[in-house]
Amino acid sequence: MSLSKLSDEELLRLTAAGDENAFTTLYRRRQGAIYRFALQMSGCPAVAEDVTQEVFIRMICDPHNYNESRGTVAAYLYGIARNQVLRRLRREQNHMQIDDEETAVVPESLIAASDPLGDLTRSEAIESLRQAVLALPEHYREAVILCDLHEMSYQESASALGCSVGTIRSRLHRGRALLAEKLRSSRAASRAMDEKRCLTWNAETLKA
Amino acid sequence: MECRDFESIIDDLAREALMESSKRTSALAHSRECRACAARLEDARSLASGLAALAASYSEQEAPLRVEENLLAAFLNRATVAPEAPPRRVRWMRITAAAAAAIIIVAALVWSRQQSVTPQQATPNDEPPPTKNERDRKLEELAPRLGSDKPASKHNPRQNPRRAVVAKDRRVEAGRAISPENEIATDFLPLVEYDNLIDFESGEIRRVMLSRSSLISLGLPVNMDRANEPVKADVLVGHDGLARAIRFVR
Numbered sequence: 432m433s434l435s436k437l438s439d440e441e442l443l444r445l446t447a448a449g450d451e452n453a454f455t456t457l458y459r460r461r462q463g464a465i466y467r468f469a470l471q472m473s474g475c476p477a478v479a480e481d482v483t484q485e486v487f488i489r490m491i492c493d494p495h496n497y498n499e500s501r502g503t504v505a506a507y508l509y510g511i512a513r514n515q516v517l518r519r520l521r522r523e524q525n526h527m528q529i530d531d532e533e534t535a536v537v538p539e540s541l542i543a544a545s546d547p548l549g550d551l552t553r554s555e556a557i558e559s560l561r562q563a564v565l566a567l568p569e570h571y572r573e574a575v576i577l578c579d580l581h582e583m584s585y586q587e588s589a590s591a592l593g594c595s596v597g598t599i600r601s602r603l604h605r606g607r608a609l610l611a612e613k614l615r616s617s618r619a620a621s622r623a624m625d626e627k628r629c630l631t632w633n634a635e636t637l638k639a
Numbered sequence: 640m641e642c643r644d645f646e647s648i649i650d651d652l653a654r655e656a657l658m659e660s661s662k663r664t665s666a667l668a669h670s671r672e673c674r675a676c677a678a679r680l681e682d683a684r685s686l687a688s689g690l691a692a693l694a695a696s697y698s699e700q701e702a703p704l705r706v707e708e709n710l711l712a713a714f715l716n717r718a719t720v721a722p723e724a725p726p727r728r729v730r731w732m733r734i735t736a737a738a739a740a741a742i743i744i745v746a747a748l749v750w751s752r753q754q755s756v757t758p759q760q761a762t763p764n765d766e767p768p769p770t771k772n773e774r775d776r777k778l779e780e781l782a783p784r785l786g787s788d789k790p791a792s793k794h795n796p797r798q799n800p801r802r803a804v805v806a807k808d809r810r811v812e813a814g815r816a817i818s819p820e821n822e823i824a825t826d827f828l829p830l831v832e833y834d835n836l837i838d839f840e841s842g843e844i845r846r847v848m849l850s851r852s853s854l855i856s857l858g859l860p861v862n863m864d865r866a867n868e869p870v871k872a873d874v875l876v877g878h879d880g881l882a883r884a885i886r887f888v889r
Contacts, residue, residue, distance in 0.1 A: 451711070454710075454711075454714050455707075459707075462702045462707070463700070463701045463702070466700060466701055467697045467701075480702055480703060483702040483706055484702075484709060484710060487710045488710065488713055491713055491717050492717065557692050557693050557696050560692075579694070580690060580694040580697065610686055611679075614682065614685065614689070
């Protein structure tokens, strides 16, 4: 039977028994998501790389640490990644450029205009949202990343973060509200800036 | 629908999540009447589409190849060096079995004491604590008196009772003896600390049936598949009701 058809749990069992191919299969299946989660949480590729390595090293060193009754292998790996990211963030805060929640500014609107600059506007909007997510407090950020960016269920997210489904729901709701608030204020700021530019342009045109 | 109710379902509404059609209709009707809620819904929809675009922007991101190479090297290294740890479930089974065994032994002794009809008097012992050599001698004296054909070993379990039990365990195979009833019995294994053993002058041997898993508490190897099977044992009990030693009989 092909290893790629086996479940994560079966691959982990084989990995624990020393099966190199099972480990490679499991790694290739899960590394992308773990790397992206660490990158989205930290905003730093070097941290994401280290965290990904650390997660799978932990899996190699202590494969029996996984408890099937507490959730899926994916949730287990996310849980390790989350702990590693938070540890790294606290240790290396100087490496990150994460703005404080109160002072973070999202300068552009998310709404892509249907004009030639649409793509540019859209990529700027995505970048703004990326910064806004990074500026969220950690417990809201991880809920938003898992549920909205990784499309995990509340149950899986709760298992990964070691909290209740209700906690996930409330953190997600609050995290989304904070993001919406930032985007609203940035949109207003952007609109005001556009109006100012427009008035200046009109005045200069009239002078000319 | 009130604004508060609308607020509670705004995320599901913005993400087109499944909900009762009547609820959805009611919410949309509310957003047409309430400008604040309509704006909130618009923000939530913008955010949902923005987050979807953000997720898509990460879709190509993966860990560099060197991470896989490093991990594979670590895996191969571990596979050749590290011994496999017992599964967590087995560890817990062992701990639980040991605890159960301890409870069973205590219960068996209490029951056995209650059933006893000819109690003997223990000799008062006001002597000062004996030395290590005296203790060894006492163990040797006790062994034949208690029906074992083989005298206790010179090993001193006082230094580390747990180690003593394990050391005794090693002697079980070699030290099997035929009891007067033609049963094969192990040596007596001490169940108490040295001081309690040395105060012991006389007592009773009581036959009990224990689950095989109770052997774990004494550091003896047990086939977990047969952990629930009974095993015969003789417990040496003092007149104070305290079990001093145990031997297993086949």
